[in-house]
Amino acid sequence: MTEDSNQTTPLHALHVELGARMAPFAGYDMPINYPLGVLAEHLHTRKAAGLFDVSHMGQALIEGADHAAVASFLESLCPADLLNLAPGRQRYTQLLNETGGIVDDLMVTRPPGAEGALRLVVNASRKDVDFALIRQDLPLGVRLTLLPELALIALQGPLAASTLASLAPGEAVATMAFMSAQAAQIAGFETFVSRSGYTGEDGYEISIASAEAESFARRLLSQSDVAPIGLGKHRSHAALLRRIAGRGPARALGQQRHREQCDSAGERYEAKPRMNNKAQTEEYRDPGQIEHGNRASTGQESADLIEVAHRLM
Numbered sequence: 001m002t003e004d005s006n007q008t009t010p011l012h013a014l015h016v017e018l019g020a021r022m023a024p025f026a027g028y029d030m031p032i033n034y035p036l037g038v039l040a041e042h043l044h045t046r047k048a049a050g051l052f053d054v055s056h057m058g059q060a061l062i063e064g065a066d067h068a069a070v071a072s073f074l075e076s077l078c079p080a081d082l083l084n085l086a087p088g089r090q091r092y093t094q095l096l097n098e099t100g101g102i103v104d105d106l107m108v109t110r111p112p113g114a115e116g117a118l119r120l121v122v123n124a125s126r127k128d129v130d131f132a133l134i135r136q137d138l139p140l141g142v143r144l145t146l147l148p149e150l151a152l153i154a155l156q157g158p159l160a161a162s163t164l165a166s167l168a169p170g171e172a173v174a175t176m177a178f179m180s181a182q183a184a185q186i187a188g189f190e191t192f193v194s195r196s197g198y199t200g201e202d203g204y205e206i207s208i209a210s211a212e213a214e215s216f217a218r219r220l221l222s223q224s225d226v227a228p229i230g231l232g233k234h235r236s237h238a239a240l241l242r243r244i245a246g247r248g249p250a251r252a253l254g255q256q257r258h259r260e261q262c263d264s265a266g267e268r269y270e271a272k273p274r275m276n277n278k279a280q281t282e283e284y285r286d287p288g289q290i291e292h293g294n295r296a297s298t299g300q301e302s303a304d305l306i307e308v309a310h311r312l313m
Contacts, residue, residue, distance in 0.1 A: 006027065007027050007028045007029070007056070008028065008029050009028060009030070009053055009055035009056055009151065009213075010055055010151045010210040010211070010213040010214060011053045011055060011151070011153075011213055011214055011217055012029060013214065014214050014217060014218070015030075015031040015053065015228075018034055018228050019034055019035045020032070020033070020034050020228070020230060021033050021034075021230070025056070025124070025231060026056055026123070026124035026125035027056075027124070027125070028056040028124060030053070030056060030230075030231055031053065031228070031230040031231065032230045032231055032232045033230035033232045034227075034228050034229070034230055036227065038230070038232040041227070041229045041230060041232070044157070044227050044229070045156055045157045045199055045201060045229055046157065046158075046201065047157070047158065047159075048157050048158070048159045048225040048226070048227070049155055049156065049157040049158075049159040049160045049163050049203075049223075049225045049226045049227075050155070050156050050157050050199070050226070050227055050228075050229035051153065051154070051155055051217060051220050051221060051226055051227065051228050051229060052153070052154040052155075052156060052197075052199075052229050052231075053151075053152075053153060053217075054152045054153070054154050054205070055150075055151040055152045055153070055210070055213065056124040057121055057122065057123060057124050057127070057152055058120070058121065058122040058123070058124065058126075058127030058130065058131065058146070059119070059120065059121055059146075059147040059148075059150050059152060059207060060119070060120045060122070060131065060134075060144060060145060060146050060147055061117055061118070061119055061120070061144070061145045061147060062074060062117070062118045062120065062134070062142065062143070062144055062145075063116055063117045063118075063142070063143055063145065064116050064141055064142040064143070065116055065141055066115060066116045067083075067110070067115060067116055068083065069116065069139075069141060069142060070116055070117065070118050070142060071083045071085065071118065073137075073138070073139055073142050074108065074118060076137070077095055077096060077133070077134065077137065078093040078094060078095060078096065078106075078108070079093065079094060079096065080093035080094075080108070082108060082110075082118070085108070085110045085118075086110065087110050087111070087112040087113065087114075088110065088111070088112035088180050088181055088182055089109070089110055089179060089180055089181070090107055090108065090109040090110075090179045090180065090181050090194050090196060091107070091108050091109075091179070092105065092106075092107055092108075092179075093105070093106060093108055094106070095122070095130055095133065095134075097133070103126065103129060103130060103133060104122055104123055104126040104129070104130050105123070106120055106121060106122040106123070106130070107120070107121040107194075107196065108120055109121075109181045109194060111181065111183075111192070112181075112182055112183075119181075119192070121152070121205075131144065131146060147207075148210075149209060149210055149211075150207050150208065150209060150210060151207070151208055151209070151210045151213035152205060152206070152207055152208075153205070153206045153208065153213065153216065153217060153220070154197050154198075154199075154203060154204065154205045154206070155203055155204050155206065155220060155226070156197045156199040156201050156202075156203030156204075156229075157199075157201045157202070157203060157225075158201060158202055159225045160201070160202055160203040160204055161173070161174045161202060161204075162174065162225075163220070163223050163225055163226060164186060164193075164204060166223070167186050167187040167219070167220075167223075168184055168185065168186040168187070171184040171185060171186070173186070173193060173195075173204070176193075176195040176204075177195065178195050178196070178202075179194070179195065179196055180194065180195055181193065181194035181195070181196075186206070186216075187216065187219045187220075189208055189212055189215075189216045189219075190208070190209070191206050191207060191208045191216075192206070192207040192208075193205070193206045193207070
């Protein structure tokens with residue numbers, strides 16, 4: 001463990017066993033890269049499936065009498081429509097202070113079948129600040145429960161869906177929509193999985209009991225298409241998304257608005273110069289739909305993807 005970090009994730013021993021180069025990150029000893037190297041890890045995630053340990057991030061539940069009570073409270077802190085968040089859907093938003101300044105960004109999920117509950121995933125370096133801010137404004141009847149007993153593993157890449165589906169027959173994980181979430185039994189492990197992530201590739205984030213995380217990770221790594229990936233690759237893909245967006249978040253948002261205007265006018269979408277993403281250069285086959293890889297996504301999912309791209313910039 002390095003001098004500047006004093007915490008480890010449930011996968012720490014596995015990282016060391018696999019030869020990871022460890023370094024401090026947000027108070028944790030985290031893998032930067034493995035012997036494969038950052039470039040090779042980046043390319044592997046682009047063509048197959050990469051396993052990321054993101055257990056350092058903060059997971060929590062906000063619970064109350066019903067969805068309206070919980071969503072209304074969180075909407076007082078976040079500029080997002082959470083009242084209309086459907087069961088099994090996830091939303092990216094920001095946590096604001098009393099003057100409207102951004103404290104952190106986070107993912108909010110409404111678990112299917114759990115009335116009066118919202119799951120949160122916040123950044124590791126801000127989780128103490130985030131949870132303190134949420135806790136100080138809790139109204140009567142609404143409670144915040146931290147979930148330190150859970151690990152978080154991301155499986156990212158074009159082969160993530162087929163890999164996970166092979167380990168979870170009958171769970172329909174391969175057909176999950178982008179930014180959706182559900183409980184699923186994967187390789188005999190009870191998990192809560194969302195189709196989301198921060199690499200720009202298709203993929204999943206899987207919440208699982210910390211005590212089972214290493215065994216679960218080893219099961220995933222036993223699949224021929226899966227390799228362990230360090231945080232160095234995460235950063236390299238963030239830079240790639242910035243290049244795809246052209247000149248940053250404003251350009252990405254402008255492309256999304258241009259697409260929506262073409263769609264409403266019934267016109268073919270023509271990508272502007274310097275846009276290299278296949279999903280942004282195809283014409284619409286049906287109103288409100290474009291292709292992401294080999295999976296059709298709705299206009300709302302495209303907007304969600306833009307939001308995730310913003311988070312990386």
